[in-house]
Amino acid sequence: MNLPARGRAAGKVILLGEHAVVYGRPALAAGIGLGLEVEVTAGTGPARFESDRPELADDPRPACLVAEAAAALGIAGRDLVVRVRSELPAGAGLGSSAALAVAVVRALAAATGRVVGRDEELALGRRLESIFHGQSSGIDPAAAMSDGGLFRFTRGEPPSIVPLRPARSLPMVIALGDRARSTGGAVGGLRARWETERARYERLFDRVGAVVEDGAVAVEAGDLDALGRAFDRNQALLGEIGVSTPEVEARVLAARRAGALGAKLTGGGAGGAVLAITPEPERVAAALAAEGVRTLVVKVAGAVEGRAA
Numbered sequence: 001m002n003l004p005a006r007g008r009a010a011g012k013v014i015l016l017g018e019h020a021v022v023y024g025r026p027a028l029a030a031g032i033g034l035g036l037e038v039e040v041t042a043g044t045g046p047a048r049f050e051s052d053r054p055e056l057a058d059d060p061r062p063a064c065l066v067a068e069a070a071a072a073l074g075i076a077g078r079d080l081v082v083r084v085r086s087e088l089p090a091g092a093g094l095g096s097s098a099a100l101a102v103a104v105v106r107a108l109a110a111a112t113g114r115v116v117g118r119d120e121e122l123a124l125g126r127r128l129e130s131i132f133h134g135q136s137s138g139i140d141p142a143a144a145m146s147d148g149g150l151f152r153f154t155r156g157e158p159p160s161i162v163p164l165r166p167a168r169s170l171p172m173v174i175a176l177g178d179r180a181r182s183t184g185g186a187v188g189g190l191r192a193r194w195e196t197e198r199a200r201y202e203r204l205f206d207r208v209g210a211v212v213e214d215g216a217v218a219v220e221a222g223d224l225d226a227l228g229r230a231f232d233r234n235q236a237l238l239g240e241i242g243v244s245t246p247e248v249e250a251r252v253l254a255a256r257r258a259g260a261l262g263a264k265l266t267g268g269g270a271g272g273a274v275l276a277i278t279p280e281p282e283r284v285a286a287a288l289a290a291e292g293v294r295t296l297v298v299k300v301a302g303a304v305e306g307r308a309a
């Protein structure tokens with residue numbers, strides 16, 4: 001084995017379409033500059049998992065993910081230490097589980113010298129992500145693998161991943177929540193509601209799909225105002241779908257009050273991050289910070305930069 005070996009993968013923001021994407025509607029997402037790095041070194045005995053994320057210390061799922069990734073790559077999964085260094089807040093809706101899955105695959109592949117093609121990496125990333133989330137659309141691993149561009153995603157075997165070219169850069173502010181929440185819980189809760197009222201939820205998902213189409217047109221036209229309106233319409237639908245919370249609504253309102261053109265939850269919801277679109281991200285981030293909200297500024301421009309504000 002070639003040790004030490006490293007793998008890195010990106011976090012992501014979903015601009016439009018989360019949750020409905022699990023039910024086959026399109027969504028827009030982009031990788032962000034913030035990510036997660038995995039280093040594999042030699043150890044003794046069963047593979048050991050170490051993380052700088054304290055919330056993973058007592059969590060059995062990362063070790064399970066490592067074991068499954070090793071098996072898929074034909075490695076015994078012993079005599080290894082797998083160390084994670086993450087720039088992504090966990091449980092925020094920024095795709096940290098998928099980034100972990102893809103980074104582990106990349107690091108183990110580098111350790112063995114095995115070349116993993118993109119389709120295989122995506123399929124494996126998705127399988128491993130489901131250890132955390134159960135039913136997943138695959139949009140997060142697709143973003144974790146992206147080099148930062150914006151893309152339109154529709155689930156499928158294989159999924160459709162089509163790059164979108166924004167006519168201008170899309171500056172955004174992420175307003176983080178106070179505590180970690182569970183995407184798996186939000187996805188599972190929605191699944192239970194959908195089971196009892198399918199027609200109603202399918203209609204809501206169709207309306208989300210229509211907002212995503214309008215948003216894609218706005219992105220390609222560089223029309224930030226129209227994209228802001230799409231954010232707001234999507235947020236209203238996410239509320240109807242039952243994945244928003246009063247605390248998310250408060251941050252959405254705070255972002256709009258601070259001058260954002262539109263704001264919505266991003267990712268799994270039920271708490272978690274809020275994404276706001278604005279031509280003046282520093283000003284909006286400062287106004288939110290003054291209200292005690294932690295923020296990140298990201299810019300999608302065909303290539304994406306992400307950094308802590």
Ligand code: PMV
Nearest residue numbers: 019093094095136137267268
């Ligand atoms: O909370 P995150 O960052 O894992 O995003 C989940 C996105 C969902 O659409 C809610 C689920 C999925 O698999 O697409």
